[in-house]
Amino acid sequence: xxxxxxxxxxxxxxxxxxxxxxxxxxxxxxxxxxxxxxxxxxxxxxxxxxxxxxxxxxxxxxxxxxxxxxxxxxxxxxxxxxxxxxxxxxxxxxxxxxxxxxxxxxxxxxxxxxxxxxxxxxxxxxxxxxxxxxxxxxxxxxxxxxxxxxxxxxxxxxxxxxxxxxxxxxxxxxxxxxxxxxxxxxxxxxxxxxxxxxxx
Numbered sequence: 001x002x003x004x005x006x007x008x009x010x011x012x013x014x015x016x017x018x019x020x021x022x023x024x025x026x027x028x029x030x031x032x033x034x035x036x037x038x039x040x041x042x043x044x045x046x047x048x049x050x051x052x053x054x055x056x057x058x059x060x061x062x063x064x065x066x067x068x069x070x071x072x073x074x075x076x077x078x079x080x081x082x083x084x085x086x087x088x089x090x091x092x093x094x095x096x097x098x099x100x101x102x103x104x105x106x107x108x109x110x111x112x113x114x115x116x117x118x119x120x121x122x123x124x125x126x127x128x129x130x131x132x133x134x135x136x137x138x139x140x141x142x143x144x145x146x147x148x149x150x151x152x153x154x155x156x157x158x159x160x161x162x163x164x165x166x167x168x169x170x171x172x173x174x175x176x177x178x179x180x181x182x183x184x185x186x187x188x189x190x191x192x193x194x195x196x197x198x199x200x
Contacts, residue, residue, distance in 0.1 A: 022104075033060065087188075097180075156194055157191045157194050
C-alpha cells in the first residue's frame with residue numbers, strides 16, 4: 001500500500017473520530033463524550049483513536065471546527081425558514097436567533113463553559129478560538145448583509161448580537177421559548193437604534 005493511500009486512510013479515520021465525537025457531544029453532552037465512548041460508538045480501535053488524539057482534550061478541541069460548520073448550516077437553514085419580507089435588521093436577528101436553538105450551538109457553548117475549570121481543555125480551545133471567532137463574525141456579517149456591515153456602528157451591533165445570542169441559547173435551555181419573543185423584539189429595536197444613531 002502506498003504512503004499516499006495510507007495518509008488518505010488515516011485522515012478519513014481522523015474525520016470519522018471527530019464526527020463521532022461531535023455527534024455524541026450534540027446528542028448526549030460533554031460528560032458523555034469520552035474517548036472510550038467515542039471509541040465504542042464509532043467502532044474504532046483504541047490504538048487508532050490514541051494515534052490521532054492522545055488525550056480527550058485534544059479530541060474535544062478538534063470538534064470546534066465541525067461544530068462551527070454545523071452552526072453555519074443551521075444559519076443557512078434558518079435563512080430559508082424566516083420570512084423574507086421582514087425589515088433587514090429584524091430578519092437578520094431572527095435568522096440568527098432561530099439558528100442558535102439548534103443543538104450544535106449549545107454544544108459549542110458547553111465546551112467553552114467547561115474550559116473555565118479545565119486547564120488542559122482551555123489550552124486546546126485557545127488554539128481554535130481565533131478561527132471560531134472569525135467564522136462566527138463572518139457568518140453574522142453575511143446574514144446582516146454588506147450594506148449594514150459597512151455602517152460605522154455595525155461592529156457594536158455585531159459584538160452585542162453575539163453576546164445576546166449566547167445568553168439566549170443558555171436561557172432557552174432553562175426556560176424554553178417563554179419570553180423569548182419579547183427579548184428578540186427588544187434587541188431588534190435596540191440594534192436598529194444603534195445603526196441609525198438614535199436612542200432606542
